[in-house]
Amino acid sequence: MTQKIGHLALMTEPGQLSMAQYEIPEPAPDALVLEILRANVCGSELHIWNGHHPVKKRGGLGHEMIGRIHSLGAEVITDYAGETVSVGDRVVVTYFQTCQRCARCRGGQPNLCDNAYQFFGKQPEEWPHFHAAFGTHYYVHPHQHFYKVPDTVPDSIAAGANCALSQVMFGIDQISLAYGETVLIQGAGGLGLNAAAVAVERGARVIVVDAVPARLEQAKAFGAADVVDISAVTDPTERLAAVHEMLGGEGPDVAIEVTGVPAAFAEGLDLLRRGGRYLVMGNLSPGRTVPFDPGYVTRKALTIKHVDRYEARYLSRALTFLERHQSAYPFDQLVDAEFGLSDVKDALDASAQRKVTRAAITITGAPEPAGRPVTDLHAASAR
Template sequence: MDTVPVRYARWDGVGSPFSVVSDRTSVVPGSGELLVRIDLATVCGSDLHTVSGRRPSPVPALLGHEQVGTVLGVGAGGVRCVDGSPVTPGTRVVWSVTASCGGCERCARGLPHKCLGLRKYGHEPLVESAPLTGGFATHCVVLPGTAVVAVPADLPDEVASPASCATATVAAAIAAAGPLEGRRVLVTGAGMLGLTAVAMATTAGARVAAVDPDPARRDQALTFGAAEVHDGSSTPGEADVAMEFSGHSTAVQRCLDALAVGGTAVLVGSVSPGATVALDPERVVRGLHTVVGVHNYRPVDLAAAVRFLAAHHRGYPFADLVGGTYGLDRMDAALAAARGAAAPRQAVAPRL
């Protein structure tokens, strides 16, 4: 059976440098699988949490779950995109961070992103006989049960890559918030997800107030459509929808306290343990409030993310949110840059 040369960045735990491993893999993926050449990946905040020890992870591992690539091979039985179109060799794609079984109780309830047998790209134990399960590699084997979306040719790699995590997660948050036209929206945390939320909510017809202590991020929020920005020392006023992306307990509290009657709080950033916040049940009851958590996303959210980027990437400076271009042999430098760079994402070009 023919094989292709592959390379991937192996992570051996907190405090250990990445090492590049060269291998070979079959050009014929298994039933329902895709073999994809990764054209560009981006360093996500959860990758930083993993390497710093803030997020539990198997060791060793192949990290990375935001990427865009080109299909080289399609397994027996074929694979279809979320919109039903067939995936063929040469198709440019992004794919979801999760692979679901499709048959468990949660999948049956419309929660495939919380499948009882869930597998997550960039978060699985490294198995040397089948290592290609993350984005920091020249190739990825996309498993059955993974949402796949074709990427338009004119959508730049650096704009498309974050769709697999950041943009799709925001699309899920926007869906959870309900109709936004004419509504007052508060966004706390103006990083990659928060800026994307500002743009999506503004495009949907909302008036958006963004809160972030960093003045540079506040300036970016204005370029992404925010009507007003705040540093957190003042209260923006009541919000019909409050969306939290920073994960800080003070920001969560701000969102809960800001809700107007009938308001909805969408909590996204609290993905690791933090301080508890106060929830006044009487205020929730009398205010007809809704509090929603969003983690991972559905296939339709990934499709919505790509549609939004395709339609609006020229109107909002999404390309400016990705900096650097690092090869696999410079993964440590890429993550170091991601911790302090003005751009919230750093690019990894696996074939450099």
């Protein structure tokens, strides 16, 4: 009998990648297995790839993706919105679990689940092997919410729902952006562009700050009324003056940091008006600091809200947003480079070096092993 083998990209250490192959697992009664259609390179992968993650120094990579149901556990009949599902359906999945048992879940903060990365953090040698999205398959555990993708939303657009779009929709709700307010977005990557579209649909005026002219042009297409090019306006004082001029002499009501650059945090505090609100989602790497003046923040009466992950129900809302607004914004142009599974290292390196704005891994079949293959067809096959 021919064995059914899947492949995945394995980071052996930061900056180094090989290919692994394992038997495709059979799902438990309350789980399912996906065939990955495409997965995007998110900033979180780059933190790991560059060795900036505090824990993950080896393992699978990738989390922002769309897949097709390969096999269903006997108890899985519907998705988490109650839609009937069957083999072959396209779905998106939260890249974390909501365990429903830890202190954070029981306390009403499921996005902060203490066990969120219980499976993403596992090594591929451990069954069911396919814990990350840069591979041919992905195992969906019982407490990972998954939702059927509307037929009208193509793979290239839906792939970004389970991270960037869901994240900014949740964050913007946490900072209570109101109709008619002004919002400044620091960073025009995937998070920033999605945030612009969401903010515009909430009735806000949007300003986007970035250092890459091509990204700023995209920001305009995603609804930004004004942009500030850091590569042209290099002095922070001049940037502050430029923003104030755009807004009639004061700072924005809300600022959103999605750059991952610590210096952007300090500048955001300056850019906000007195009494303004600051949503911070981009700075994830520990140990990178900037000077911080608590008294200055107090005198400006600023509210700072840091947001980690999102509540799983927002993934369903993200799909609805895409279904309704995909023709109004160029979501299909967020990815400007595509790579095969055997070229994941090239995709990560090009993304880290900003040679591409946003890359996608498209899965078309089993790749040729890149470098020394890591193979284990039998170990850990049983639970």
